[in-house]
Amino acid sequence: MIHFYHVTKRFDRYSTALHDVTYHIEKGEFVFLTGPSGAGKSTLLKLILRQMTPSEGQIVVNGRNLNAIKRGQLPSFRREIGMVFQDFKLIERMTVFENLSFILTVLGLPPKEHKKKAYDVLRAVNLSHKMTAYPLQLSGGEQQRVAIARALINDPMVVVADEPTGNLDPDLSREIMDIFNAANLRGSTVLIATHDRDLIDQSGRRVISLDHGRIVEEKIAVPDRPARKDGVFGLGGV
Amino acid sequence: MARPLLRDDLRPKNTFSYFFREALRRIWVSKRSSFIAVAMIAMSLMIVGAFLLVAENLERAVAAAQGRSRVSVFLDPGAAPETIAAVGAALAANPHFAARQFVSKDEALARFRAYFPNLSGIAGQLDENPFPPSFECDVAPDVVQSPAFQREAAVVRALPGVEQVQFDWEWVERLKRLINIVNLAGVVAGGLLAVAAAFTIANVIRLTMMLYREEIEIMRLVGATERIIRGPFLIEGVLQGLLGAAAAIAVLVGAFFGARHFLVPANSLLWGFLFNGFLPWQKIAALVAGGMLAGYLGSWLSVRESGREAM
Numbered sequence: 001m002i003h004f005y006h007v008t009k010r011f012d013r014y015s016t017a018l019h020d021v022t023y024h025i026e027k028g029e030f031v032f033l034t035g036p037s038g039a040g041k042s043t044l045l046k047l048i049l050r051q052m053t054p055s056e057g058q059i060v061v062n063g064r065n066l067n068a069i070k071r072g073q074l075p076s077f078r079r080e081i082g083m084v085f086q087d088f089k090l091i092e093r094m095t096v097f098e099n100l101s102f103i104l105t106v107l108g109l110p111p112k113e114h115k116k117k118a119y120d121v122l123r124a125v126n127l128s129h130k131m132t133a134y135p136l137q138l139s140g141g142e143q144q145r146v147a148i149a150r151a152l153i154n155d156p157m158v159v160v161a162d163e164p165t166g167n168l169d170p171d172l173s174r175e176i177m178d179i180f181n182a183a184n185l186r187g188s189t190v191l192i193a194t195h196d197r198d199l200i201d202q203s204g205r206r207v208i209s210l211d212h213g214r215i216v217e218e219k220i221a222v223p224d225r226p227a228r229k230d231g232v233f234g235l236g237g238v
Numbered sequence: 239m240a241r242p243l244l245r246d247d248l249r250p251k252n253t254f255s256y257f258f259r260e261a262l263r264r265i266w267v268s269k270r271s272s273f274i275a276v277a278m279i280a281m282s283l284m285i286v287g288a289f290l291l292v293a294e295n296l297e298r299a300v301a302a303a304q305g306r307s308r309v310s311v312f313l314d315p316g317a318a319p320e321t322i323a324a325v326g327a328a329l330a331a332n333p334h335f336a337a338r339q340f341v342s343k344d345e346a347l348a349r350f351r352a353y354f355p356n357l358s359g360i361a362g363q364l365d366e367n368p369f370p371p372s373f374e375c376d377v378a379p380d381v382v383q384s385p386a387f388q389r390e391a392a393v394v395r396a397l398p399g400v401e402q403v404q405f406d407w408e409w410v411e412r413l414k415r416l417i418n419i420v421n422l423a424g425v426v427a428g429g430l431l432a433v434a435a436a437f438t439i440a441n442v443i444r445l446t447m448m449l450y451r452e453e454i455e456i457m458r459l460v461g462a463t464e465r466i467i468r469g470p471f472l473i474e475g476v477l478q479g480l481l482g483a484a485a486a487i488a489v490l491v492g493a494f495f496g497a498r499h500f501l502v503p504a505n506s507l508l509w510g511f512l513f514n515g516f517l518p519w520q521k522i523a524a525l526v527a528g529g530m531l532a533g534y535l536g537s538w539l540s541v542r543e544s545g546r547e548a549m
């Protein structure tokens with residue numbers, strides 16, 4: 001589903017964010033991307049969303065070679081990906097419902113279907129009571145969940161999240177991870193960039209570690225608690 | 239897993255209502271700059287409209303005159319009644335001049351006073367009536383410009399007591415040239431102002447786009463097409479053009495009918511020409527379309543630049 005072939009990203013002669021990165025994420029996988037600040041995690045995610053192009057190498061996402069993709073094809077490609085941005089990127093002048101409704105407009109859904117879709121996805125992130133609130137009236141955790149709801153509203157093929165639990169308390173972090181797990185169970189391929197070691201260690205998922213722009217380790221995290229019966233790792237209910 | 243919603247194009251009905259809602263909201267949010275854009279459009283269309291209005295009324299006068307093909311035979315102001323009778327007899331002998339009417343000096347003065355009431359005082363101050371008597375002959379339109387008729391007119395001009403033979407079509411031709419000049423001046427002045435208005439709208443839309451820069455970036459990242467990003471801005475420009483055109487037409491209607499009601503003295507020939515009627519609906523529609531087009535072009539210039547910067 002996501003394939004990087006010898007990808008290098010240079011910003012200038014002295015600043016290289018990624019060095020010869022090769023990795024593959026298969027359809028339906030749930031993968032963590034980790035590493036210290038400045039390791040190149042965000043750059044890698046931006047490359048997946050084609051916010052930037054690699055200096056060298058090839059990237060294939062959902063069967064599309066991003067080096068060859070035309071500008072006119074970018075919108076439909078991006079609609080296949082549910083992206084959760086580190087800074088949420090919610091539209092502040094719009095209410096929670098309007099932020100979601102806008103995505104549904106972009107997707108071409110008739111307005112009469114917006115309310116039900118938005119309500120369903122907000123209920124999944126426990127925010128159905130905040131539909132009329134504006135982003136700035138919400139806490140950081142609530143904004144994070146709205147951003148996740150927006151990413152998931154389309155049941156995307158790929159879900160990519162940049163530090164989705166950054167600055168959240170452990171309980172809220174678990175809740176948010178459970179939302180991603182549920183999306184993964186529904187069939188989405190999930191890639192989460194985080195430096196939250198506890199979260200990763202409890203996941204039992206594949207972990208790709210980056211450092212100074214290079215992949216330094218690929219392993220399966222081994223949880224110190226058994227996985228739940230429903231297949232979701234032991235972090236609480238969805 | 240549910241199939242993702244990946245419609246490459248959107249249902250026009252949904253997106254158009256979104257475009258209009260967003261455009262109206264943005265106009266309302268940027269009231270001041272929108273007002274400037276609308277005022278610029280209105281001003282340029284008012285000038286174009288005023289020129290059109292003058293030309294339209296002159297054209298109506300020309301159309302009325304062309305149907306008549308009148309030839310006026312002016313006589314010497316001091317012509318004796320016998321001389322006048324002789325000229326009348328000579329005209330009666332020619333079938334082309336048969337449909338004629340004699341206008342005496344007194345009738346000519348009365349007409350002048352009726353057509354130009356503001357100047358009637360001047361006429362009253364003169365010691366004697368300066369207007370010459372004349373014969374007004376209605377000639378068939380197909381005859382009046384023929385070489386044969388020109389020769390006949392030259393014979394009439396040579397009759398004793400005849401001072402001048404004047405063809406209406408001569409001043410109709412002069413009026414037509416004037417109409418062309420008025421139309422050209424209107425198109426040039428209006429065109430220049432419309433370009434200026436389009437650039438004003440372009441700047442207003444550019445400012446709005448700056449205001450929504452972050453939002454546009456988010457839209458692109460979540461997969462919005464350029465069409466859905468640009469649509470509200472294009473509609474915003476079109477709506478500004480429409481509002482400008484509506485304002486211009488409202489001012490023109492008010493000024494025209496107000497002036498006709500309050501300024502035009504009854505029976506004045508000149509005022510009667512200029513205030514004969516308002517613009518026909520086709521020209522009003524052209525003004526509205528021009529305003530909308532200027533608005534569209536202005537916003538298109540801005541969104542095109544924004545599209546080039548997009549990744």
